Each structure stands twice: as C-alpha cells, then as structure tokens.
Amino acid sequence: RGHRYKTIIISLLFPTQVMERNVDPEGTLLTFLRKNWTLLSKSWLLRLTGTKYACGRGGCGACTVMVSKHDPVSRKIRHFSVTACLMPICSLHGAAVTTVEGVGSIKTRLPPVQERIAKSHGTQCGFCTPGMVMSMYTLLRNHPQPSEEQLMEALGSNLCRCTGYRPILESGRTFCMESNSCQQKGTGKCCLDWGENDSSPLGKKSEICTKLFAKEEFQSLDPTQELIFPPELLRMAENPEKRTLTFYGERGTWISPGTLKDLLELKVKHPKAPLVLGPAMKSQGHFHPVLLSPARISELSMVTKTSDGLTIGAGCSLAQMQDILAERIAELPEEKTQTYRALLKHLRSLAGQQIRNMASLGGHVISQHCCSDLNPVLAVSNATLNLISAEGTRQIPLNEHFLAGLASADLKPEEILESVHIPHSQKWEFVSAFRQAQCQQNALPHVNAGMRVLLKEGTDSIEDLSIAYGGVGAATISAHRSCQLLLGRRWNELMLDEACRLLLDEVSLPGSAPGGRVEFKRTLVVSFLFKFYLEVLQELKKLVKLFSDSRHHSEVSDQFLSALEDFLVTIPQGVQTYQNVDPHQPLQDPVGRPIMHLSALKHATGEAMFCDDIPMVDKELFMALVTSSRAHAKIISIDVSKALELPEVVDVITAEDIPGTNGAEGDKLLAIDEVNCVGQIICAVVAETDVQAKRATEKIEITYEDLEPVIFTIKDAIKHNSFLCPEKKLEQGNVEEAFEKVDQILEGEVHVGGQKHFYMETQRVLVIPKTEDKELDIYVSTQDPAHVQKTVSSTLNIPINRITCHVKRVGGGFGGKVGKPAVFGAIAAVGAIKTGHPIRLVLDREDDMLITGGRHPVFGKYKVGFMNNGRIKALDIECYINGGCTLDDSELVTEFLILKLENAYKIRNLRFQGRACMTNLPSNTAFRGFGFPQGALVTESCITAVAAKCGLPPEKIREKNMYKTVDKTIYKQAFNPETLIRCWNECLDKSSFYSRRMHVEEFNKKNYWKKKGIAIIPMKFSVGFAATSYHQAAALVHIYTDGSVLVTHGGNELGQGIHTKMLQVASRELKIPMSCMHISETSTATVPNTIATAASISADVNGRAVQNACQILLKRLEPIIKKHPEGTWEDWVSVPLPLLLQMRKQSKPVLRQHYAQPSHTETVPLSVTVMENFLNQCAFLQGLGESGMFLGSSVFFAIADAVATVDIAEDFMVQSPATPERVRMACADRFTEMRPRELSMWIHTWQIPPAEGYSR
Ligand SMILES: Cc1cc2nc3c(=O)[nH]c(=O)nc-3n(C[C@H](O)[C@H](O)[C@H](O)COP(=O)(O)OP(=O)(O)OC[C@H]3O[C@@H](n4cnc5c(N)ncnc54)[C@H](O)[C@@H]3O)c2cc1C
Ligand code: FES
Ligand code: FES
Secondary structure (H helix, E strand, O other), X not given: OOOEOOOEEEEEOOOOEEEEOOOOOOOEHHHHHHOOOOOOOOOOOOOXXXXXXXXXXXXXXXXXXXXXXXXXXXOEEEEEEXXXXXXXXXXXXXXXXXXXXXXXXXXXXXXXHHHHHHHOOOOOOOOOHHHHHHHHHHHXXXXXXXXXXXXXXXXXXXXXXXXXXXXXXXXXXXXXXXXXXXXXXXXXXXXXXXXXXXXXXXXXXXXXXXXXXXXXXXXOOOHHHOOOOOHHHHHHHHOOOOOXXXXXXXXXXXXXXXXXXXXXXXXXXXXXXXXXXXXXXXXXXXXXXXXXXXXXXXXXXXXXXXXXXXXXXXXXXXXXXXXXXXXXXXXXXXXXXXXXXXXHHHHHHOOOHHHHHHOEHHXXXXXXXXXXXXXXHHHHOOOEEEEEEOOEEEEEEOOHHHHOOOHHHOOOOOOEEEEEEEEOOOOOEEEEEEEEEOOOOOOOEEEEEEEEEEEOOOOOEEEEEEEEEEOOOOOOEEOHHHHHHOOOOEOOHHHHHHHHHHHHHHOOOOOOOOOOOHHHHHHHHHHHHHHHHHHHXXXXXXXXXXXXXXXXXXXXXXXXXXHHOOXXXXXXXXXXXXXXXXXXXXXXXXXXXXXXXOOHHHHHHOOOOOHHHOOOOOOOEEEEEEEOOOOOEEEEEEEOHHHHHOOOEEEEEOHHHOOOOOOEOOEOOOOOOEEOOOOOEEEEEEEOOHHXXXXXXXXXXXXXXXXXXXXXXXXXXXXXXXEOOOOEEEEEOXXXXXXXXXXXXXXXXXXXXXXXXXXXXXXEEEEEEOOOOOOEEEEEOOOOHHHHHHHHHHHHOOOHHHEEEEEOOOOOOOOOOOOHHHHHHHHHHHHHHHHOOOEEEEOOHHXXXXXXXXXXXXXXXXXXXXXXXXXXXXXXXXXXXXXXXXXXXXHHHHXXXXXXXXXXXXXXXXXXXXXXXXXXXXXXXXXXXXXXXXHHHHHHHHHHHHHHHHOOOHHHHHHHHEOOOOEEOOOOOEEOOHHHHHHHHHHHHHOOHHHHXXXXXXXXXXXXXXXXXXXXXXXXXXXXXXXXHHOEEEEEEEEOOOOOEEEEEOOOOOOOOXXXXXXXXXXXXXXXXXXXXXXXXXXXXXXXXXXXXXXXXXXXXHHHHHHHHHHHHHHHHHHHHHHOOOOOHHHHHOOOOOOEEEEXXXXXXOOOOOOOOOOOOOOXXXXXXXXXXXOOOOOOOOOHHHHHHHHOHHHHHHHHHHHOOOOEOOOHHHEEOOOHHHHHHHEOOOOHHHOOHHHHHOOOOOOOOOOOOEOO
C-alpha cells in the first residue's frame, strides 16, 4: 500500500530491457522514446527518434509502435499497435514496446516489411514511414498472411501527405493471400491479364510497364525469426505484483493498484482522480494531480456469456470488444445478435485501429461524449452498467438520463464501472447503427444513431421502439417521447412520415449548435430513420411467410434498394504505367528507370534523420511561441514576470531584443504595437525543457485594446476596400464587343475553399551559435535555406557569410516551408544570440496550424458569352483571394492565378482581373499549385455551366474550346497544343470514357438513392516562376581520389526524390554507378544564393547544373582517360587534379522523366499513365510536382455530374470542396424538404462562411 515505486520496467527494442527509475507520470511514451533526457533525472539517454511526432492527438499514426503484453487469462501474448503520443508511459509498466528501430536496421537486418515499403516506392519524404511500418509489422505479427481488408484496417489511421497511399498499400499487398485485379475500365479484367497483342485499354502490353519493383526479389516473411517476448516480463506477468505502485512526478502522481479492493479504497481517498486506461486523458490535455490506473485489475477485463446477453469488462479495449462481439455473432443465431452486429459495424469505423487498441469500453461509456458511436446503440438496446465501490455493487441503466449526465442516474464519485451488460436481441426485434462522418475511417461522426424496434410477433405493428442520436447536442440524445407516441403504429409510410415529424420536433438543433451544419444534421436525423425503415421492411419481407396476420405490409421498391447498401471500405485499385527505357540504353545509366528513393530504406527503419532527430547539443534550450488571441487589437502591455518566475525558464524574447530589422513594415517577426490576426507571434519563451517553455507561455499576460474593423471574409474585405496590393489585370481581344454578338450570356459565382498546411513534419529549427566570429549554424526544415540565412542576417545585423543553413531532409513542404521557416529561424536566432545558448524550436501541430496560414480561398465571378453550339466567344473573370493579414506571397499568387485562368482553352476575347484581400486571418502563403487549382476550378465551373445551358455533355464543350493549333497564350507565349490533344484523346480512349458514361447513365436510371458521375478535365500547366531569373541553379561536384563523388546542389529534399534524381543525372554524365556517389545535405555554405525548391522546376534547373558540372569535370579528365584508355574510373581520378566544380546554370532542354507519383489523399481508384514517346524538349522531368494537384478536380466535377442527375436544392458548383454535407444538401428530396425554412436564416452565424474558412 502506498509503496513508493519509482521503477518502470518495459522492454524496448526486444530484447533489451529498460529500467526507468524516474518516470514522469505526465509523460507519454513518445517523449520517453524521443528525448535524450527526462524531466526529473536530466540524464536518460534513449533517443529512439524513429518514432515521429506529427499531431500529438492520435490522429495521424506517425508515432505508431507495437506494444506486447502477456494476457494472464488466455495465457497468450497480445501484440497491438498504439499511438505513442497518447500512451501514458506509466501505463506500460511490464509491457514490451517495439519501435521501428527494433524491427530492423540497415546496419544489421532488414526485415521484409521495411524492405518492401522502400522498394515498392512507398516512401517519399519518409516522415510517415516508420508509423506505416509499425502498423504493418503489428498486423503481420498477428496475421502473417493478412487479408486485404485487414491491411486496410491496419493502415486506416496512418496518414501520408506525399505518396497517395497506392504504393504503400501495394507493398502491404505483397503479404496478402489474395490480390484482386486492377479492374481497369470496369471490365472486371485486370489490365495485366490482356494478351500480348490484345488492344488493352492501356495500350499494347509490350509497350507499357507497370512493374515498379520485382516482387520475386523480396525476402520472404518468416514469422519464426521474430524476437520473442522478454522472459523477464513473462515471469512478471505470471506472478503479478499485488502491491500498489506509485510513480511520483513534479506535479502529479500515478497510482497503479494491484487489486480491485485497493482500487476501490483509492477511489474513496481520491474521488476526483480519473481512472486512466486509454488515450482520452492525454488527448484532452487536462492536468490531474492524481491519476489512478486500473490496468492491472483483472476483474475489469472479464467477459461473461450468459443466456440473456453478454457482460464485457469495462477495462476491455474497444479492439478486444470487436473480437468478443465477432465471436459471439458466430456462435449465436442471427436474431439474438442484432445489437452485437450494430456495435461491430460502428467499431470498425470508430477512430483507427491504434485508438481502438488503447481506448477502453469503460472510458468510452463514462466519458459520455456527444459523438460517442457506441452509446446510442447501447442505450437503445437496454444495456446496463454494473457499478462497484467499497460499499458494494449496483446496476444502473445506460439510458437517456445517464447519458445526459444527470447526477441521480450517474456514478457516485467513489464508484467505478466494472462491466457493461448487453442483452441479446430477440425474434421480431431489429437493431441498426448509422453514422455519417467526413470520411469513412478515422473521423469523428457528424451524426450517428442507434435504432431498435420490436414488432408484435407475426405483425408489423410496433411493440417497442428506441432511437438515440449522437452529434446533435451536448450529449447522446434519446428520442424517447417520439418513440412512445409511435407505439402500436404499423411499420409503413404513414408511420415514417409521422416519425420524421416527431423526431425533428424532439431532436431540436439550435442554430448555434456546436460544430454548426445544422441543416445537414437535421436531414441526417430523418435520413437515418428512413434507412432503418427500409432495413426493417427488407427483414420483414424475409419473415413474411411467418405472418399469422394476413394484413399486407409495405414493400421496398427495387429502385430504393440502393439506399440499403453501405459503401464498403475496399483497397483502392490503381495502376501506374510508364514507358520502358530504350533497350539500348547502357545498364549503368539510371535515367528514366524507376529507382528507389535514396533514403527509402532509412525512412523505413527510422534511421533517416529529420531536424528534430538531431541529438541535443551542449547547453541547448527550448523555445515556445506566444501568439495573439485577438484578431485586430492594440497591444497595451506585455507582462512576462510570472513566466520568468517559473523554474527552468531562462528568458522571454520580445521585439525589443532584435538587434537588426524586425521583419518588414506590416509584416513584423514579433508584433510591437498592434496585432492583426489570432496566431500572430508576439514573443517567445526560452526554457530548459520544451514542456516548461510551453507552460510558461500560458503565464504571459498581454493586455489588448480591440480595434475595428475586424475583417474575415472576402466579401467584407471588398466592402471595406481592404486589399494587400494593386489589382492585376490581363485583357485580350474585345470582350464587350464579343458579348454583343453571342447567342447566350451566363453569369455565375464560385467559392473555392482554402486548405491548411499539413506537412507531416511541423516547422522546426535548431540554431547553434558558435563562440567565434558571430557564426551561427542553423539546422532547419525548409524549402528555402538561403531565405532563412538572409532573414537571420538582417534580423541579427550580421553578414550573411557568418550564417550557415543546413537542410538534410524535410518531412513535406508543399509550399508551407518556403517563407515561414525564415520567421522561426530568425526568432530562434535572436534567442540564441541573447542567451548564448543553442535554441531548438519545434512547433506543435496546434501552433503550426494556427500560425502558418495555408492555401488562399478564392471568390470568382464569371461572365461568359457563347454560341448555342457551345463555342465560347468571350470570358470575363474576376477573382478575389483571401490573403490574410500580410502580403506574403499573395501578390505572386494573384498574378499566377490570373496568368493561368485560361487553362487549356483558346478563347479570343478574355478579361481576367485579380485582387488579394487583406483580412484579419493568419497570412496565406504558397501552396502546391500556387493559385492555379483555385483559378482553374472557377474556369472549369464556368465551362460546366455553359454545357448545362447548351444541353451538351461538359466534355464536348471542353473539346470544342480547347487549343487546336499553335497559338499564343494570354501571356503571349507560343503554345503548341499537340501534346494536350494527344493526352486528351488517350485519356478518353484508355479510360473508355464513353462506355463508362453509358454505364453511369444506366446505373442512375435504376437507382434512386445512389448516383454515379463521370468527368474528364484537361489541364495546361506551365511550371516555373514568373521571373525567369529564378530559373537558375548551382551545383558543386567533388571527385575524390578514391573515386567517390560528392554532389551538392541548390535543391532541397522534400520527399520528391530530388537527390535521387540528381545522382541519376550525375551517374549518366560521369558514367559511373550511383553507388559511387553521395549527397550529404543542402547547405548555404556549399551552394550559395539558391532559389526556393518550388514551382515544380527544382529538379530541372538543379539537374542542368549537376549535368554541366559533371560534363566539365569529365572534360578535364579527358587527357588522362585518353592516355590510359584501359584504366578504371579509380585509376583516372587518383591523379591529383582540381576536380571540384561549381556551376551556375539556367535550364535548357535535355533528357527524360524519372517517374511520376502524384499525390492523392483519398482512396479513389487511380490510374496514372505517363505518356509514351513524349520527349519534353524543355525539361529533365515533367514538372509533375504541382500540376498533379489540379487533376483531383475531376473528382469534384464527377460528383457535380452525379448531383446533376437529381433534383437540385442548391447550385452545387458554386462552392468547393465537395464535402458530404454539400453533396447531401445539394440533392433535394423529401427529407431535405422537411427542414424548417427559417433555419437558413441563422445557419452560418457561428462561423466564417465555409467557402472562406478551411476545409475541415
Ligand atoms: C484520436 C481519437 C479518435 C477518436 N475517434 C472516435 C470516434 O470516431 N468515435 C467515437 O465514438 N469515439 C472516438 N474516440 C473516443 C474513444 O472511443 C474513447 O471513447 C475515448 O478515448 C475514451 O476512452 P479511454 O479508454 O481513452 O478513456 P480513459 O481516458 O481511460 O477515461 C475517460 C474517462 O472515463 C473514466 N473511466 C474510465 N474507465 C472507468 C471505469 N471503469 N469506471 C469509472 N470511470 C472510468 C475516467 O475516469 C475518465 O474520466 C476517439 C478518441 C481519440 C483519441
Ligand atoms: S498520432 Fe501520434 S503524432 Fe500523430
Ligand atoms: S512519405 Fe508519407 S508523409 Fe511524406
């Protein structure tokens, strides 16, 4: 009792055992693994940095590790994946943890799971890869030959921002038993099964290549080679410690009792202390002085099968509950398992597998959170809660009173939940569960529901009815009153109408409901009931023969049956084809071949070092930022005294500490007198630990005086004439005159939503001041180290030559790491100079998303004049972008957008205007596509509207207006459309567009509730910067006397594989294998004055520089080679010559592509074909970085096509993105009609209109 225990025994990196003597009760497994010291001992050196921090909320899977525990009841070892960022370290006492380093290493043994993800091209930036590997590894430990469904489930909550998932899943599929064909063309036949001379949809088999890796070369998986569970832990598990273990921290205490009796006594002593089993406490981030852990209480994991139901221990994880329910469903007759099936359905989509492995049934029920997926089902199925306390036991119903949190129906402070009893269903009873979320997996539901009806035996009259909803209020809501009023009614359309009316009345959603979406949610309330109504009717149809009552019951028409089919989570089918290299190309020459990313194996083993993986340096301090909580205000005072009083806090950095320039006028690094958005940086705390620095930021008191106006939206900015720069305008032909001659004129508006930056690696920088000559070394995650260098120089007022920026690799950038890293680098550098210590600044995800802005939302207005045959004669578009509070890249984005608005169309009379609005939002910035995707969406929406007006398919209008002959673009560049036309035709042909369109039409005729759509969108995308002087790059190539070559260039490795491509170029030029070459990092000391790695041209311009440098070096070697033609490379270069060359070069035509891997974040079937025999005369590569982004618009227009087949309640195309809410609300039916008209008046009052907010 109360035994003071300071040792945690877990096994990390099988079979090494870790004894941590000073574990912090507030700490997570992630900080424990990554940090090289702990708060209390300041001595521990573990530093397993393969496990990554990306969100800290259990939402991305980057921190996935495998936990293994011995289950004393089944006497089996359980392996399960968890997210280390939410795993309290103390809860792991006695567990074994396997991190990515424990799976394998490039230095020792590389197991199949790591080898295959790397060789299948499943890594780009590699930041998500360790998490992917660990999810897959855990799956394979439990199922060496998994099914594709199991693979999808295992990876369901691992996010990747680069690869588009296809290659990752492809690597996992190599372990699966079955493998479905790619279903090209919807023929049911795999494209690879076509005969040699078949005219396959992808072209002749001999001409295409789809094989990016040789599966037969992979090592096979041998489960016997896996490391065993540590015997010491086995002994611990078999002779469980009964004493209470207590872990003391600086602020809190973790108590883990060994018996139920002790737990109940502790609950009396600490009635306010939460019981911690799962991730919830960590994800909420609240502080509790005492935490009770019931993890060692076996009574809470008991499962009892009784004749009337199933009793599941509150300590069972949701994943264990899935297994228990599945087992019971297999054992019992169907009629008894209705509730279990409904629960199982929701458990499959609740969070991701890692969270289900951690979250407990007890924690889930007791949290009573409003979006709980299980509570509505448990509530309608009459589940009871078995409670226990030192006083004894009692049962309470899991009903609406409990869920509403009524004290009389809830647990007493000293009580705990021991188990949940779920009764069997019975004959004539039907239970169902419904859920609508932003996406199928790993997303909290907008609305969910549990529904149960008991019909009077042999009839369709309602004997009992229960309906409960989640997501529509502060708690799970039960529609008790409506259900009571429907008792005795027959299960028919009349009952349905009445039920909908009653439900909408009872489940009232005020306009200010949290999360908004009120109309959508009300529609879901009745739509779910309709689905339930149909489901029960279908079941009744099966039972009809048993009817004793001869009354006729309602039937479901065939047309309506599609409402009953759920969308299955299936493995995305896709194929990537590319053209083989010329058979005469020398084997050594790697250009044009699908080479694995140079760092791929290191990504897979976690050995690839990112900025925050750099070990702590001597005397290092941490920085945390303080940001504005007001949108527009005067800063009256900043009081830092309370922060400075905290232990371990060293200093607070404000604008006054800046020795040089504080940013630019209107765009200060640290705010001085005024703030212009929430999230603007005001000052920064420097402390000995990151935790303490973060805590101290909360103690800084800032007094504000609010200022007017506060502008958030584009429309408000227009009203206030609030703009960041002058208007941009392009005009061609005579627009007004053309409008007078056309058959028809259409005008419309389009709102394109913004997008938050979500590179997996948040912004981070490490600044190390040197003792001599004011030198600074800066390690930073950036796309533009020269910009960081320059900004730090002007901020500190020291010459650029004293500052060296190093970039090893970046965990994704997408434009978000072009400008902002300079701000963070400069603030950290001020801290480093002021304190004289190295400073590490790592943004947590919340700060990163708050501060960094994102893609510009766009509001476009168009006026288009066209002939009745669809030929467009005049187009006038006006676009406004929401730039946020500072200029940043907004002027350039406006220019780029205006220049590219014509997309692939030759329209003689054009007028494009653009303005960047100044609003009180964080400044928006560069983002993949740089305004093109938003602008082109406006143009394509306009084209689609013209098609609808002409009564013609949109693809016909597109074709009619496309460039046909060599012509000048609006920006006066000669453009040959040959490739555009070829690409369009091939795409139509290879996708069998027209037969698919027929299939879609056929499907839509037969199905009322499910619709299909199809779209094909052309794209003309010119890469590069508007200022051609930016198309320069430099490379520095060293040849050493042992024959090895060190290549350096100005591009940064963001995951796009630029270093791999540069070595391919160098290898071709020097005619030596890539294995003789190396790229260490990008550094401003080796290649100075570089341009940002952006605009899809970095590989081209740097490739040219590398090529040039290699050619000159080879020329220098020529005399020696000529003299010793029989010599080897090593012989030639061992002669001392100045074999070092730096080249600055402008891009010129040469070579071919490496390979393309467009990013695609949803599981949409995707085929990528890189066109054959297409020699791009202007580039090494095809500039695929940014252009791919807009290809996703075809999905938007396909959805628009599907929506167009139903009655339209609102114009779908006026707003993107196409969220489930927008799709649903665009389709008018009897359920959308049921919402009260007055709702629309206050529908958006709680938030910025969605089109100008961000897609969530
Ligand atoms: C990333 C993420 C995504 C999620 N997505 C979803 C989703 O899509 N749908 C959904 O429904 N849920 C979702 N959840 C919530 C999840 O299902 C759990 O409900 C939640 O994590 C609570 O369970 P826990 O085991 O973590 O609770 P804990 O942290 O262990 O406990 C939560 C509360 O319950 C109390 N408690 C726990 N056990 C007992 C007991 N035996 N007796 C008395 N009190 C007890 C604790 O004192 C505490 O107050 C998500 C959670 C996360 C972190
Ligand atoms: S899930 Fe842990 S960092 Fe994202
Ligand atoms: S490779 Fe997955 S996030 Fe970059």
